[in-house]
Amino acid sequence: xxxxxxxxxxxxxxxxxxxxxxxxxxxxxxxxxxxxxxxxxxxxxxxxxxxxxxxxxxxxxxxxxxxxxxxxxxxxxxxxxxxxxxxxxxxxxxxxxxxxxxxxxxxxxxxxxxxxxxxxxxxxxxxxxxxxxxxxxxxxxxxxxxxxxxxxxxxxxxxxxxxxxxxxxxxxxxxxxxxxxxxxxxxxxxxxxxxxxxxxxxxxxxxxxxxxxxxxxxxxxxxxxxxxxxxxxxxxxxxxxxxxxxxxxxxxxxxxxxxxxxxxxxxxxxxxxxxxxxxxxxxxxxxxxxxxxxxxxxxxxxxxxxxxxxxxxxxxxxxxxxxxxxxxxxxxxxxxxxxxxxxxxxxxxxxxxxxxxxxxxxxxxxxxxxxxxxxxxxxxxxxxxxxxxxxxxxxxxxxxxxxxxxxxxxxxxxxxxxxxxxxxxxxxxxxxxxxxxxxxxxxxxxxxxxxxxxxxxxxxxxxxxxxxxxxxxxxxxxxxxxxxxxxxxxxxxxx
Amino acid sequence: xxxxxxxxxxxxxxxxxxxxxxxxxxxxxxxxxxxxxxxxxxxxxxxxxxxxxxxxxxxxxxxxxxxxxxxxxxxxxxxxxxxxxxxxxxxxxxxxxxxxxxxxxxxxxxxxxxxxxxxxxxxxxxxxxxxxxxxxxxxxxxxxxxxxxxxxxxxxxxxxxxxxxxxxxxxxxxxxxxxxxxxxxxxxxxxxxxxxxxxxxxxxxxxxxxxxxxxxxxxxxxxxxxxxxxxxxxxxxxxxxxxxxxxxxxxxxxxxxxxxxxxxxxxxxxxxxxxxxxxxxxxxxxxxxxxxxxxxxxxxxxxxxxxxxxxxxxxxxxxxxxxxxxxxxxxxxxxxxxxxxxxxxxxxxxxxxxxxxxxxxxxxxxxxxxxxxxxxxxxxxxxxxxxxxxxxxxxxxxxxxxxxxxxxxxxxxxxxxxxxxxxxxxxxxxxxxxxxxxxxxxxxxxxxxxxxxxxxxxxxxxxxxxxxxxxxxxxxxxxxxxxxxxxxxxxxxxxxxxx
Numbered sequence: 004x005x006x007x008x009x010x011x012x013x014x015x016x017x018x019x020x021x022x023x024x025x026x027x028x029x030x031x032x033x034x035x036x037x038x039x040x041x042x043x044x045x046x047x048x049x050x051x052x053x054x055x056x057x058x059x060x061x062x063x064x065x066x067x068x069x070x071x072x073x074x075x076x077x078x079x080x081x082x083x084x085x086x087x088x089x090x091x092x093x094x095x096x097x098x099x100x101x102x103x104x105x106x107x108x109x110x111x112x113x114x115x116x117x118x119x120x121x122x123x124x125x126x127x128x129x130x131x132x133x134x135x136x137x138x139x140x141x142x143x144x145x146x147x148x149x150x151x152x153x154x155x156x157x158x159x160x161x162x163x164x165x166x167x168x169x170x171x172x173x174x175x176x177x178x179x180x181x182x183x184x185x186x187x188x189x190x191x192x193x194x195x196x197x198x199x200x201x202x203x204x205x206x207x208x209x210x211x212x213x214x215x216x217x218x219x220x221x222x223x224x225x226x227x228x229x230x231x232x233x234x235x236x237x238x239x240x241x242x243x244x245x246x247x248x249x250x251x252x253x254x255x256x257x258x259x260x261x262x263x264x265x266x267x268x269x270x271x272x273x274x275x276x277x278x279x280x281x282x283x284x285x286x287x288x289x290x291x292x293x294x295x296x297x298x299x300x301x302x303x304x305x306x307x308x309x310x311x312x313x314x315x316x317x318x319x320x321x322x323x324x325x326x327x328x329x330x331x332x333x334x335x336x337x338x339x340x341x342x343x344x345x346x347x348x349x350x351x352x353x354x355x356x357x358x359x360x361x362x363x364x365x366x367x368x369x370x371x372x373x374x375x376x377x378x379x380x381x382x383x384x385x386x387x388x389x390x391x392x393x394x395x396x397x398x399x400x401x402x403x404x405x406x407x408x409x410x411x412x413x414x415x416x417x418x419x420x421x422x423x424x425x426x427x428x429x430x431x432x433x434x435x436x437x438x439x440x441x442x443x444x445x446x447x448x449x450x451x452x453x454x455x456x457x458x459x460x461x462x463x464x465x466x467x468x469x470x471x472x473x474x475x476x477x478x479x480x481x482x483x484x485x486x487x488x489x490x491x492x493x494x495x496x497x498x
Numbered sequence: 499x500x501x502x503x504x505x506x507x508x509x510x511x512x513x514x515x516x517x518x519x520x521x522x523x524x525x526x527x528x529x530x531x532x533x534x535x536x537x538x539x540x541x542x543x544x545x546x547x548x549x550x551x552x553x554x555x556x557x558x559x560x561x562x563x564x565x566x567x568x569x570x571x572x573x574x575x576x577x578x579x580x581x582x583x584x585x586x587x588x589x590x591x592x593x594x595x596x597x598x599x600x601x602x603x604x605x606x607x608x609x610x611x612x613x614x615x616x617x618x619x620x621x622x623x624x625x626x627x628x629x630x631x632x633x634x635x636x637x638x639x640x641x642x643x644x645x646x647x648x649x650x651x652x653x654x655x656x657x658x659x660x661x662x663x664x665x666x667x668x669x670x671x672x673x674x675x676x677x678x679x680x681x682x683x684x685x686x687x688x689x690x691x692x693x694x695x696x697x698x699x700x701x702x703x704x705x706x707x708x709x710x711x712x713x714x715x716x717x718x719x720x721x722x723x724x725x726x727x728x729x730x731x732x733x734x735x736x737x738x739x740x741x742x743x744x745x746x747x748x749x750x751x752x753x754x755x756x757x758x759x760x761x762x763x764x765x766x767x768x769x770x771x772x773x774x775x776x777x778x779x780x781x782x783x784x785x786x787x788x789x790x791x792x793x794x795x796x797x798x799x800x801x802x803x804x805x806x807x808x809x810x811x812x813x814x815x816x817x818x819x820x821x822x823x824x825x826x827x828x829x830x831x832x833x834x835x836x837x838x839x840x841x842x843x844x845x846x847x848x849x850x851x852x853x854x855x856x857x858x859x860x861x862x863x864x865x866x867x868x869x870x871x872x873x874x875x876x877x878x879x880x881x882x883x884x885x886x887x888x889x890x891x892x893x894x895x896x897x898x899x900x901x902x903x904x905x906x907x908x909x910x911x912x913x914x915x916x917x918x919x920x921x922x923x924x925x926x927x928x929x930x931x932x933x934x935x936x937x938x939x940x941x942x943x944x945x946x947x948x949x950x951x952x953x954x955x956x957x958x959x960x961x962x963x964x965x966x967x968x969x970x971x972x973x974x975x976x977x978x979x980x981x982x983x984x985x986x987x988x989x990x991x992x993x994x995x996x997x
Contacts, residue, residue, distance in 0.1 A: 335567070372652075378609070382521075389642065394671070395635035396565070404566055407679045419679075423672045430668050434645075438661065443652035472565065479567040 009056025010065050013080055013133060015049035016088055020126030028119040035103065038118050043099030046125065050092035057085035058481050064135065077135030077196055082481045083266075083338060084132040087259050090342050091128050093467060094251045094349045101353050101460040102244035105360075113157045113242065120157065124150035124248065131256050136195040137185045137268075140260060144181065148174040148224070151253050154245040155237050166236035173233045174224055177257075181220030187213040201268045210272040217264055218277070225257035227281070227318055228288030231311045235295070238307040243356020243457075246303060250310040251349035255341050258317050262337060265324065278322040286421045288315030293428035297435060302355045302365040305432055306348065309391060313344045316425060319418060320406050329409040331486050335479040336406035343398025343471050347390035350464030354384040357457035362446075370439050372446035379458035381440045386465035388433030393426040398471025405475065505549050506561045506573040509583065510622050512542040513590075517615035525608045532598050535611055539591040542622075546580070546587040553580050554989070560628065569688065571635065574628030576692070577990040578764070578832075581983070582625040582756050585836045586748045589843055590618050592962035593748075596847055597740035599958025600854060604738075610650055614744075616643040621749045624756060630678050630688040630765060633757065637674070637721075640753055641667040647741045648734050659733040666730040667750075670720030677713035681765075684710070690760060692993050694767025700774060707766075711776050714761045721754025722817065723810045725787040731810055735802040739850025742802060746809045747843035755816040755835060762820045763828070763994045772823035780821035785915045787814040792922035799860045801849050804926060805842070811919060812838045812885065819900050822912065825995050827903020830896050833987040837884070837892035840970045844881035847963035848874050851955035861930055866939035871954050875934050877967035882927040884970045887920045892974040895984060 020042065027038045057063060062081035070076070080088075102121065106114040127146035134140045152174070156167035189195055191213075192203050204210045226234040234254070238246045265273055292312030296305045317340060323333045357380040358373050359365040374381040390397035403422060410418040516538035520531050549559055552575075559575035575583075597614065601607050620643050623636030641664070649660035682688050684703055685696060696707060720727045731751070735742060745751065762771055762780075771777055791811025798804035815838070819831015851874045852858040856867060868875040884891035897916055904912035954960065977984040991997070 332567075374609075392668075394638045394642065396571075396639075400635075401566055404675075404679060407675070408683060411680055411683045419676065423676055427668060427672055430664065434661070434664055437645075438649070438657050441646070441649050441652050441657065473563075476564050476567050 012049050012052035016129045020122045024119045024122035039099045039103040043096045047092035047096045050088045054085040054089045078133045079135030082485045087132040090345045097460045104456040120153045138195045155241045163240045166240045169233045170237040177220045177223030184213045184216030214269040214272040221257045221261045235307040239304040247349040247352040251345040281318045282322045285315040285318030289425040296432035306351045326413040332409040335482045336402045339402035343390050347387040347468035350387040350461045353461035354380040371442040374440040375446050383461035383465040390468040392429040396472040397469045401472040401475030502559045505559045512538045513615045513618040520612040535594045543587045571632045572628030573626040579625045586621045589748045596962040613646045648737045656736045659736045663730040670717045674717030690764035718754045718757030725790050728810045732806040743843045743846035747839040751813045777821040784814040784818035788919045795926045822907045824903040824907040829991045830899030834896035836983040837896050841881045841884045844966040848878040855955045864934045865937040868935035877963040880967040886923040890974045892970045895977045
């Protein structure tokens with residue numbers, strides 16, 4: 004990382020995955036192995052470089068092609084976006100290993116479309132996290148959606164195609180709402196740069212309307228209850244490495260944008276009513292998602308409903324941002340929760356995929372006693388579950404601690420109570436599966452074939468989620484430093 | 499300097515590293531696995547012995563690991579930590595030997611011993627926790643690592659019991675988390691300190707601190723099996739005998755009781771909580787639990803269930819002693835932490851031997867078994883006499899101090915509770931002993947007796963039971979010796995009360 008500027012890493016984070024996506028498409032499945040390794044090593048390296056630069060040197064702005072605002076396209080990296088890029092890097096690296104093993108040889112039809120689509124998705128996610136203006140965000144959001152829809156439909160099974168179509172319709176509706184909000188902003192202020200917009204927006208009706216349109220569009224894509232109905236089918240029917248990425252990163256991208264807009268663009272325009280409505284929906288999501296996870300007959304659907312519930316937390320605590328004294332703590336908590344959920348959920352889906360491989364199916368009944376056959380995957384699932392339940396020392400615990408502290412400090416007892424109840428509900432559905440796995444009944448699936456790469460990939464992510472609790476303190480320091488430097492007053496504009 | 503950091507780390511790692519290695523080891527490497535478990539347990543005991551010497555000579559052992567913002571994980575050895583850690587290190591070694599013998603040829607041994615070692619790591623963490631957050635972290639880890647042990651057999655009944663266990667303990671954990679965050683918000687620190695760290699806040703935040711106190715006690719009360727939070731304990735009896743021994747004597751219920759001790763003495767301070775009027779409700783809850791557990795134990799024919807209700811009753815002696823606010827009663831409560839552990843583990847070892855060697859699970863099946871398994875029943879008898887409180891056994895020493903302390907605190911009615919409980923203990927233990935030694939083996943319903951060809955248990959099962967039975971005699975007989983639990987508890991009390 005020494006000798007190479009953070010701006011270079013910034014460009015590489017976006018350029019590398021897109022280039023590799025094109026290469027994978029042109030060269031075809033013959034080169035899958037090389038693409039997997041190259042992507043899995045190079046992109047995380049660039050992401051780590053970027054993150055290191057952001058943490059040590061502060062936020063970075065980069066004007067693409069030297070065109071300055073308001074004409075050009077701005078890229079923007081701060082602690083929030085740097086950590087999201089890093090999350091994509093960690094999940095992406097493991098996904099490359101897992102995906103290569105899971106999808107098998109080059110003659111597999113689905114592996115032909117997997118690598119170009121997945122790398123395009125990775126590039127689009129990085130571009131989204133690093134986008135500095137509202138229209139650029141729209142473009143990357145659409146790219147993310149299209150790549151995700153393609154990945155869901157990849158296997159060509161009827162159920163996946165149906166799910167992907169529903170996902171597409173919903174996501175397009177979300178994009179339209181978002182675009183409407185951006186149009187309102189542009190008509191009024193004539194700029195699209197997020198920082199500049201943030202300086203101009205107020206409490207007038209147009210700003211509030213724009214804020215509402217943008218937020219509605221984003222929560223459609225973030226699958227906030229009751230707009231979640233497309234998610235379980237799409238995430239549950241996709242192949243495991245795709246489900247992992249969708250649940251860990253794609254929905255998180257939409258949430259990231261909500262947070263980005265609320266922190267940097269709309270702080271003045273967000274109304275108390277608006278934040279409490281989202282909080283209420285978040286609470287409903289926690290309860291509804293958990294209850295569904297307690298009832299569903301399939302393991303991957305259980306994990307997908309858990310995503311619905313876990314996304315609820317992210318919205319539940321948004322009202323706490325209104326208290327300026329708690330802002331840094333809440334941002335820290337939200338970042339940690341998003342990261343911990345990303346790692347844990349990717350791990351849980353990968354573990355589910357490994358078990359599905361030996362059981363032939365992900366029905367709960369067929370998985371009885373599966374711990375005999377895939378002990379590592381079951382263990383990984385349980386460790387990921389610790390983070391989802393918010394038990395120590397996992398990242399989920401650290402995040403919950405910080406957020407509980409903030410909600411008590413601002414007298415939001417109901418939010419604290421729902422967070423605690425959500426943890427217990429999560430324990431309910433995680434242990435529901437553990438009971439199945441421990442069952443003494445003879446395991447019906449294969450006990451001979453082991454998929455060590457699949458199982459240990461899941462384990463790696465689950466361990467990362469478990470140990471993420473120890474990152475809460477550094478993240479809180481980075482957030483506080485960035486807050487002190489002023490997120491809006493950026494160091495310099497690099498041509 | 500470095501030794502003070504390294505010692506707590508080694509104590510923690512001496513079971514954590516074997517746990518990880520056991521999981522990674524192929525399932526059929528039984529000898530190597532056994533060697534690692536025993537090696538870790540022995541190393542731990544040796545380090546603990548060194549630390550005991552150090553703490554006695556006022557040496558500090560402290561290790562901090564950065565964790566949450568402003569709240570590092572702190573492992574700190576004070577006199578009270580050493581008390582629990584010595585108990586667990588010692589009993590763990592014996593339970594490991596016992597478990598290796600007990601689970602000979604059983605399935606899923608790798609999983610069992612892996613979680614077994616993780617469980618002791620969590621207990622060590624609880625003992626060494628230097629603040630409430632660290633305590634909470636290891637307390638929750640203990641819940642998670644004991645779940646697979648309770649569910650070990652995988653039968654519908656075992657899974658159901660494990661589910662009940664989890665529901666209770668995770669619920670308690672959530673209450674505890676809320677109380678801990680709240681306390682941190684109010685006090686700005688969570689670090690345990692002898693005589694408490696809240697003295698300055700009582701005037702301002704009295705009502706809030708009262709609410710937090712009862713939330714904390716409720717959270718710990720689940721594992722300490724305070725009535726009405728005890729429901730999980732009798733059900734968890736479905737677990738294998740070494741696990742029951744562990745749950746009842748060292749790990750789970752002790753973690754709860756130890757939590758109550760920490761809250762009363764090192765968060766609020768015994769004197770401060772007495773002044774705030776927090777202790778009387780605790781006295782009442784503990785007294786009720788003591789009598790209730792004993793009454794319920796009377797009615798159980800299942801041996802392990804009878805022992806379980808006995809645990810419900812006996813563990814509350816610890817809370818009772820702390821809640822009287824007098825140094826002598828507190829001494830009796832603290833010392834019971836060790837005494838109850840040593841006696842109860844003996845009883846469970848013996849119950850396991852009866853089940854394993856003779857297929858005996860119920861008291862009514864035990865007629866005349868003393869003649870076939872004399873050593874097992876001898877150990878059982880000693881431990882049961884100790885539980886009843888017959889001098890000079892360990893239980894008597896605890897009860898004596900509790901009684902004297904109650905008198906000193908002008909709470910004479912507590913002596914009545916102690917006497918009632920003693921009589922009830924006798925009422926549910928003596929029939930077992932009488933049946934085992936003096937009843938004639940007879941044929942039931944025309945069938946020949948169940949344990950006609952039962953012989954004495956094999957030595958890995960017998961030796962630990964005999965040792966702990968002997969220990970419960972020694973720590974009672976030599977209660978005033980320099981190295982006895984009572985002397986150490988006196989040291990703790992002197993530091994807690996600032997005497």
